Amino acid sequence: MNAPTATELPVVVVGAGPIGLAAAAHLIERGLTPLVLEAGPSAGAAVREWAHVRLFSPWAEVVDPAAEKLLAPTGWVRPDGDSYPSGADWAERYLQPLADVLGDTVRFGSRVTGVSRVGRDRVVDAGREEQPFAVHVRNADGTEERLTARAVIDASGTWSTPGPLGGDGLPALGERATADRISYRVPDLKDPAVRARYAGKRTAVIGSGASAFTALAYLADLAKEAPGTHTTWVLRRGISGSTFGGGEADQLPARGALGLRAKAAVDDGYADAVTGFRTTEVEKAGERLVLIAEDGRRLDPVDEVITLTGFRPDLSFLAELRLGLDERLQAPVELAPLIDPNVHSCGTVYPHGVKELSHPEQGIYLVGMKSYGRAPTFLAMTGYEQVRSIAAALAGDQEAAERVELTLPETGVCGGAGLFDEPEAAEADQPGGGCCAAPTTLQIGADAPTSSGGC
Numbered sequence: 001m002n003a004p005t006a007t008e009l010p011v012v013v014v015g016a017g018p019i020g021l022a023a024a025a026h027l028i029e030r031g032l033t034p035l036v037l038e039a040g041p042s043a044g045a046a047v048r049e050w051a052h053v054r055l056f057s058p059w060a061e062v063v064d065p066a067a068e069k070l071l072a073p074t075g076w077v078r079p080d081g082d083s084y085p086s087g088a089d090w091a092e093r094y095l096q097p098l099a100d101v102l103g104d105t106v107r108f109g110s111r112v113t114g115v116s117r118v119g120r121d122r123v124v125d126a127g128r129e130e131q132p133f134a135v136h137v138r139n140a141d142g143t144e145e146r147l148t149a150r151a152v153i154d155a156s157g158t159w160s161t162p163g164p165l166g167g168d169g170l171p172a173l174g175e176r177a178t179a180d181r182i183s184y185r186v187p188d189l190k191d192p193a194v195r196a197r198y199a200g201k202r203t204a205v206i207g208s209g210a211s212a213f214t215a216l217a218y219l220a221d222l223a224k225e226a227p228g229t230h231t232t233w234v235l236r237r238g239i240s241g242s243t244f245g246g247g248e249a250d251q252l253p254a255r256g257a258l259g260l261r262a263k264a265a266v267d268d269g270y271a272d273a274v275t276g277f278r279t280t281e282v283e284k285a286g287e288r289l290v291l292i293a294e295d296g297r298r299l300d301p302v303d304e305v306i307t308l309t310g311f312r313p314d315l316s317f318l319a320e321l322r323l324g325l326d327e328r329l330q331a332p333v334e335l336a337p338l339i340d341p342n343v344h345s346c347g348t349v350y351p352h353g354v355k356e357l358s359h360p361e362q363g364i365y366l367v368g369m370k371s372y373g374r375a376p377t378f379l380a381m382t383g384y385e386q387v388r389s390i391a392a393a394l395a396g397d398q399e400a401a402e403r404v405e406l407t408l409p410e411t412g413v414c415g416g417a418g419l420f421d422e423p424e425a426a427e428a429d430q431p432g433g434g435c436c437a438a439p440t441t442l443q444i445g446a447d448a449p450t451s452s453g454g455c
Contacts, residue, residue, distance in 0.1 A: 010035040011394060012135050012149040014112050016043045018090070019368030019383035020155035021098045022064035024105055026391035029066045035147070036102065037137060039111035039156075043099035044091035046159035051088035052188040053214060057380060058084050063094060064384040070101050109140030115152055115364070116320035129362060136317075151363040151394055153387065154318065158311035158369045165206060165307045167236055167278025167294060174282035181289055182282075182305045186214050189222055198304060199226035204291060205271075206234045206279065207308030209376055213262035215306050220265035231271035232299060234291065236278050274299065313370045322361040331373030332357050332366060339375040353389025353404040365390050382406065 013023045016038035024034040038045065055062060060081030068078060076097055079085065085093070099106045114136040120128050133149040162184040166172035175182065189195045199222060205215045216233060223229035265271045277299070281292040288301035313330055315323070326336030334356040337343075357365050365371075367390065368383040385406045393401035 007150060009033075009132055009148055009150040011151045011153060012037060012112075012133070012147065014152065014154045015156040015368075016040075016095075016099055016106050016108070017046055017155060017157055017368070018044065018062065018064075018095060018380050019157075019387060020153070021095060021102065021106075022067050022384050023153050023155055023367065023387035023391065024102055025064060025066040025070050025098070026387050027394070028070070028102075028105075030391045030395035030397075032391065032394060034102075034105055035149070036099075036106040037110040037112055037135070038106060038108050041108050041140075042091075042096060043106070044087075044095035046157055047087045047091045047095065049087075049159065050186060051086060051091065052190060053186055054084050054086045055090065056084070056210065058082050062090060062380045064387075066388065067094075067098050071097060074101060111138045112136070112156070112317055113138050113144075114317050114320065115154075118148060122320045122322055133363065152365070153390060154364070154366045154370055155368045155383070155387075156314070156370055158313050158372075161312050161314050162307070163309035163312060163374075165279050165282065165291075165305065165309070167280065172279045172282050172291075174284070178282050178284065178289055178305075181303070182307060184307050186211050186308065187218060187306065189218050195222070198222060198229065200228040201303035202230050202232065202288075202301070203304045203306060204232045204234055204289075204299065204302045205306045205308065206236075207310070208235050208237065209308065209310065211308040213259055215308060216265045216271055217261040220261075220268065220270035223270040229270075231265070232302060233266065233271050233273045234277050234279070234299070235273060235275045237276065310374060310376055311369070312374050313366070318364070321364050322359065323364070323366075324359045326373065329373040329375050331371060331375060332359065334358070335371060336373070336375075339372055339377070341375055341377075351385075351404040351406045353386060354393040354401045357386060357390065 010033040011027055013020045013027075013034050013036045016036050020036055020038070021043065024036050027034040040046070042048070058081060059079045062085065063078050068076075074097070079089070079093060112135060114134075116122075116134045117124075117128055117131040118134045120126075120131055133152050135147045135149055135152065137145050137147060139145070163169070164171040165175045165182065187194050187198060189198065198219060203219060205212055205219070207215075212233070216231060219229065219231045223231075266273055276295075277291075277293045277297060278295075279291050280294045282305070283290045283292060283298075285301045288303055289305060290301050291299045291305070315325075315330065324333045325331065326333050326340075328342075329336045329340060331339065335352055338350045338352060338356070354365070357367065357371060359365075365386075367386045369378050371383075371386065372378045385404060389401045389404050392398075
């Protein structure tokens with residue numbers, strides 16, 4: 001029996017999250033055969049871990065067009081496009097039905113442990129491009145197998161590898177030893193056990209993005225009901241007019257409202273902010289923890305720490321492939337300049353597709369959150385457009401692959417992690433004609449005025 005030709009082999013998609021399932025839908029639309037390998041037991045396994053958090057994108061922006069075409073014959077109707085799903089809504093009302101339609105195309109409990117070329121490690125040149133991909137899989141029952149694929153689309157995301165507490169990108173001294181008191185997720189305060197963990201306690205929240213905003217807002221709500229609940233918000237950079245996002249000017253209203261809720265938590269006294277604090281050590285103080293910065297500052301003792309410093313890609317199972325990644329962001333080199341938080345202003349993500357997502361190793365694509373490496377502000381519709389373009393390219397329709405049209409709402413955030421030392425000067429230097437016309441300093445405290453700035 002002859003081995004299948006490269007074009008007869010499936011395209012392996014790693015991950016049955018929003019972007020992975022969308023990739024499968026676009027491949028089917030193009031007449032290609034996908035095989036989706038998901039380590040978890042159900043569709044959107046990572047999304048389900050933040051089921052209690054509401055998206056700041058409405059339903060209209062989190063349903064992929066090709067996926068909707070597959071769902072339509074089943075009688076599925078998209079929820080109200082103007083309403084905002086929670087993670088649970090997204091998983092249960094869209095992702096799981098989509099996986100059900102895809103049927104045997106999706107395999108659960110199948111963890112990809114390695115990807116290479118058949119018979120070629122990353123060193124060997126001879127005949128490399130003619131060889132299909134070898135995909136090593138460990139199944140839920142412990143068995144292992146090797147699959148072959150014509151191409152691999154890695155949509156495994158970054159959820160499993162959150163950033164550490166340490167300000168230098170490494171775990172702070174003592175971080176591992178005190179792991180039982182440190183969380184890397186937004187707490188679900190509707191869960192009685194989680195609520196008891198934070199009620200009446202002092203908590204440090206580290207981070208400056210949407211997740212940190214959400215945690216601040218949740219803990220402020222808890223403080224209104226549980227006396228003694230207080231949050232110390234730890235920022236590695238300073239406070240500027242853009243710290244809380246675009247507010248009422250944000251093109252994603254729910255995201256702007258989230259920033260305003262975080263600001264209210266500080267203004268109303270439920271949280272206090274500490275700026276320019278880059279943690280190097282976590283020290284035990286009896287039953288509490290003390291965070292110590294590189295400049296020697298010590299925070300007052302806290303009971304719990306919530307670290308929300310972003311995510312990073314797990315590249316370990318791609319080690320035998322020749323990837324072209326930016327040395328800082330760990331994103332594809334062509335995409336990195338478009339999303340770099342050191343210079344990227346207000347979510348001005350230029351249209352991008354297969355060209356920006358290609359690597360020296362032909363046929364491997366990192367998509368979705370993983371394509372952004374360590375950069376933040378990824379939106380679902382960005383990933384949907386990515387996989388549309390890639391599916392077109394794999395089908396040989398180069399014109400459609402290069403016809404990338406994408407208009408994204410502004411993030412409401414100017415600058416990024418690289419700008420914490422001099423936020424005022426950094427804003428003035430942003431490209432695009434000064435997107436953020438905000439005050440250079442934002443007062444923190446109960447008597448602080450409301451900022452009118454933002455993107």
